[in-house]
Amino acid sequence: MSRVLIVGAGLTGSLCACLLRRELQNKVQIVVWDKARGAGGRMSTSRPPDPSSQSADLGAQYITATASYALSHHSVYSELLTSDLLQPLDCVVEGLQQRDGSKNYMTPLGMCSLVKHFLSESGADLFFEHHVTALYRRGASWEVQRKAGGSDTFDAVVLTMPVPQILQLEGDVGQILSVQQKQQLDGVVYSSRFAIALFFPPGVVFSFQWAVRYVADNPCICYIAADSRKRNADAPGHGPSLVVHTSVPFGLQHLEEDKEDVQPIILQELYKLLPGLPQPISIKCQKWRYSQVLTSVPDCPGQMTVLDRPLLVCSGDAFTHSNFDGCVESALSVLSVLKASL
Secondary structure, three states, X not given: OEEEEEEOOOHHHHHHHHHHHHHHHHHEEEEEEEOOOOOOOOOOEEOOOOOOEOOEXXXXXXXXXXXXXXXXXXXXXXXHHHXXXXXXXXXXXXXXXXXXXXXXXXXXXXXXXXXXXXXXXXXXXXXXXXXXEEEEEEOOEEEEEEOOOOEEEEOEEEEOOOHHHHHOOEEOHHHHOOHHHHHHHHOOEEOOEEEEEEEOOOOOOOOOOOOEEEXXXXXXXXXXXXXXXXXXXXXXXXXXXXXXXXXXXXXXXXXXXXXXXXXXXXXXXXXXXXXXXXXXXXXXXXXXXXXXXXXXXXXXXXXXXXXXXOXXXXXXXHHOOOOHXXXXXXXXXXXXXXXHHO
16 A cells, blocks of 8 residues: 655645545555645635634635536536535626636635545545655655654655745755756746635624625725625624735735734725724734745646656646646646556
């Protein structure tokens, strides 16, 4: 039985683990490590400190399926729709530029529910607060070291974290990467942004009619969502939630500042846009240093195989494009490599 480590419990890592279990069943032991305290990655759903408020999606907001991806990734969409984890986005979206033939979907239980579903299906041994710092080649295996100390050995390793974090790894990865691979990885560019979730007490009703609003011509805010309304999750006895995303230029401008210092600036702009907005009972601010991929690895089919024996594969949306289907594409590409290798 081969031991496979997947680093990163986001969408690419969780779907890769799920597909690997289904395809190779008892031939692999699947282990997933993530440096965070929970699953989701950039598909994170934040729960409020006060349980009387609704949760909020701080990362990805909804899923847009083009006609071609709805066809090529039909099995994934069908599974999630049948499980009621995906439902059509049926609400007022101000300022949305819709592409012909595409459909939008929301997640009633939050974006993180998709990741948790695939992880559950994978049967993987899941470990949080496992921050990978180094990989060393040990004959036919990889020794993978953690920030907190300790290491473990695996027959194959799949890295799904943002490319700059891959390039920061110590050990043998830097020497094994070819000159061309290093240049390709160095060329990956991400946008950065801040996201804020505001949680309100029961009884609060927003005065505006939309669920999602794209904001034009604001230097700070580009997107606002009445998140619980977007997910049809408004319920008696629970207060609504509101999510705000900043623009890419604002994110870049304030990237190296503490989020505690940036939060008041964003809130000031928000209350200018929504002057009648009630006061929340709690607020959570998230800095997404690696938000969306602006420049991906060129001519790379969903993954980059760094070494065949022992297998080391880099994957994620940086090797396709930055959305749900980009992550699905990457997971499918990694699955092909693992099946051929194991």
